[in-house]
Amino acid sequence: MGQEEEQAEGGRCVTGRLAPSRQVSSGQLGHTGTGCSMADPAQTQELVYLVTGGCGFLGEHVVQMLLRREPRLRELRVFDLHLSPWLEKLDAGPVRVTAIQGDVTQAHEVEAAVAGAHVVIHMAGLVDVFGRASSETIHMVNVEGTRNVIEACVRWGTRFLVYTSSMEVVGPNTKGHPFYRGNEDTPYEAVHAHPYPCSKALAERLVLEANGREVRGGLPLVTCALRPTGIYGEGHQIMRDFYRQGLRLGSRLFRVVPASVEHGRVYVGNVAWMHVLAAQELERREGLMGGQVYFCYDSSPYKSYEDFNMEFLGPCGVRLVGTRPVVPSWLLVLLAALNALLQWLLRPLLLYAPLLNPYTLAMAKTTFTVSTTKAQQHFGYEPLFSWEESRRRTIRWVQATEG
Numbered sequence: 521m522g523q524e525e526e527q528a529e530g531g532r533c534v535t536g537r538l539a540p541s542r543q544v545s546s547g548q549l550g551h552t553g554t555g556c557s558m559a560d561p562a563q564t565q566e567l568v569y570l571v572t573g574g575c576g577f578l579g580e581h582v583v584q585m586l587l588r589r590e591p592r593l594r595e596l597r598v599f600d601l602h603l604s605p606w607l608e609k610l611d612a613g614p615v616r617v618t619a620i621q622g623d624v625t626q627a628h629e630v631e632a633a634v635a636g637a638h639v640v641i642h643m644a645g646l647v648d649v650f651g652r653a654s655s656e657t658i659h660m661v662n663v664e665g666t667r668n669v670i671e672a673c674v675r676w677g678t679r680f681l682v683y684t685s686s687m688e689v690v691g692p693n694t695k696g697h698p699f700y701r702g703n704e705d706t707p708y709e710a711v712h713a714h715p716y717p718c719s720k721a722l723a724e725r726l727v728l729e730a731n732g733r734e735v736r737g738g739l740p741l742v743t744c745a746l747r748p749t750g751i752y753g754e755g756h757q758i759m760r761d762f763y764r765q766g767l768r769l770g771s772r773l774f775r776v777v778p779a780s781v782e783h784g785r786v787y788v789g790n791v792a793w794m795h796v797l798a799a800q801e802l803e804r805r806e807g808l809m810g811g812q813v814y815f816c817y818d819s820s821p822y823k824s825y826e827d828f829n830m831e832f833l834g835p836c837g838v839r840l841v842g843t844r845p846v847v848p849s850w851l852l853v854l855l856a857a858l859n860a861l862l863q864w865l866l867r868p869l870l871l872y873a874p875l876l877n878p879y880t881l882a883m884a885k886t887t888f889t890v891s892t893t894k895a896q897q898h899f900g901y902e903p904l905f906s907w908e909e910s911r912r913r914t915i916r917w918v919q920a921t922e923g
């Protein structure tokens with residue numbers, strides 16, 4: 521399948537129309553006031569999609585995937601706080617791409633962007649487990665922003681909403697309980713102490729509870745939530761940080777977490793594909809998919825966080841030193857606590873937000889692997905990119921980052 525994607529990339533190059541930094545008003549879009557249904561034959565080739573957070577790591581891949589894999593697309597609205605320069609270079613073919621610089625916490629900005637859209641893929645959010653943003657800000661963006669998106673869908677008759685949730689809605693929990701090859705129904709004590717997983721859990725609940733609400737025009741809203749595990753691939757900032765750190769340390773990284781701790785990771789292209797497919801299938805299978813959650817998975821191997829990163833950093837010349845952790849566990853816990861203390865002390869002066877803190881350490885030390893076929897059974901999801909292809913693409917990107 522990776523080959524197929526390669527061919528698609530080499531296809532014709534027609535520049536799409538781009539309206540940079542444009543706020544869209546309902547009037548401009550000729551909104552009729554009736555519920556936007558994909559079943560309407562007059563609109564079959566005329567779908568308007570909105571991707572919030574469309575300029576982020578995952579958002580960029582979703583935008584590209586929609587352009588390649590949604591033949592009914594007429595207009596693609598990319599809504600983000602910060603618009604990226606790559607939007608200008610998109611190969612959009614006949615699709616109108618509308619870039620909207622906006623903030624999900626501002627209800628009126630969200631409303632203007634949603635008006636007239638048939639499908640919303642909502643992934644704008646603050647992904648912060650390092651203490652860069654306050655818990656209030658994380659809540660405002662991730663929870664209240666999601667509430668604004670739902671209310672805008674209801675108000676304007678948008679019927680289909682796909683929300684990017686996270687595995688962290690489930691865990692790892694603060695007690696470090698392993699989640700081993702779990703699925704959507706596996707019992708697990710979900711305890712959220714950190715603002716980010718708390719916000720994702722609350723937002724996910726809002727989205728699922730909104731399923732079935734009557735939207736303008738009288739039809740029901742159909743929602744589902746996708747829960748990716750840790751995403752990797754082209755554009756993954758943390759991978760880049762580890763690579764740079766490795767280069768600084770003389771092309772070495774030091775093992776700090778036991779190799780026996782397993783993490784399930786998922787390739788960004790497959791996460792994007794699952795979003796596009798879920799959005800497409802929500803209408804045909806609304807009874808089955810509405811109000812459901814799906815883990816995002818593919819065929820990437822289960823490994824410790826560090827060993828998995830080495831799949832990409834190894835071929836780029838970085839080696840992982842130690843078959844066991846080079847630092848005793850108690851010392852790592854102490855360092856993580858020290859980092860948290862320093863962050864708090866320095867906050868009035870500067871932002872100190874290292875990768876290691878008590879929360880990230882707990883995550884790295886806890887096995888969390890997903891094994892499920894729910895998305896395959898409910899809407900025919902199969903990964904588009906094999907593990908070999910995902911690995912090849914990620915290595916090529918890591919190599920290019922320092923090139």
Ligand SMILES: NC(=O)c1ccc[n+]([C@@H]2O[C@H](COP(=O)([O-])OP(=O)(O)OC[C@H]3O[C@@H](n4cnc5c(N)ncnc54)[C@H](O)[C@@H]3O)[C@@H](O)[C@H]2O)c1
Nearest residue numbers: 573575576577578600601623624643644645686748750751
């Ligand atoms: N990266 C992962 O491993 C991972 C795993 C599971 C779930 N997720 C979820 O996927 C989504 C995308 O994550 P990502 O890794 O691409 O993160 P990202 O930070 O690269 O992308 C998020 C985007 O949202 C935008 N944004 C932030 N605040 C906004 C606001 N107030 N208004 C409008 N836009 C705003 C940002 O500018 C950014 O472009 C998030 O909802 C995240 O919770 C990510």
Ligand SMILES: CC(C)CCC[C@@H](C)[C@H]1CC[C@H]2[C@@H]3[C@H](O)C=C4C[C@@H](O)CC[C@]4(C)[C@H]3CC[C@]12C
Nearest residue numbers: 647649686749750776825875876880881883884
């Ligand atoms: C011991 C340290 C030096 C290693 C630190 C690794 C740490 C930065 C990693 C470990 C696990 C990572 C998280 C995991 O992959 C899943 C997610 C879910 C997603 O919603 C957001 C990103 C996140 C939290 C990863 C962030 C980086 C983590 C904590």
